[in-house]
Amino acid sequence: NAGVTQTPKFQVLKTGQSMTLQCAQDMNHEYMSWYRQDPGMGLRLIHYSVGAGITDQGEVPNGYNVSRSTTEDFPLRLLSAAPSQTSVYFCASSPRDTHGYTFGSGTRLTVV
């Protein structure tokens, strides 16, 4: 049981480049979310999904897109990378809200 798998683990981008952070879970969880973690700011919700075909914005959605075509996958797309998007990104999934999220190991992104 792999849980939540994020790829890549590390990435360096140039300003203006685009890329997709991958997230996959094999637990048949309905809920999936993307967070960014910055020093002194805890985790901030970027986008979330309550099921395949359904996504919604979180606290800091600007500059990011998501889609949920299958239950398993929830990719996060950076449209035009900016230095302010330098952060550690975590994907998480849950069967329903009272169970608590299972987190991936994170993607450390640096935008230069």
Next chain:
Amino acid sequence: GDSVTQMEGPVTLSEEAFLTINCTYTATGYPSLFWYVQYPGEGLQLLLKATKADDKGSNKGFEATYRKETTSFHLEKGSVQVSDSAVYFCALTAGNQFYFGTGTSLTVIP
């Protein structure tokens, strides 16, 4: 709106000391409450949870009680170890979203 406030860190304790990390919450409904732990270079791991008032979550010697009257969910451990050094996050879920505190860094020295 819904939110979580936890005590500022960092916290430094000697091994075998008693630990308390305070967490209070604001919620309009009946949230579930969680503590997560993050070890260096890793993702967050669920430490314990409580889904209704007066529930006590416990795991690995850590405990927290869901106190509706004081809107609190303080994390406690009677005797910390060096291996407990990590960042601890309080969180709540309301509806479809999770809300996290800013994290409290704990360092335990031998």
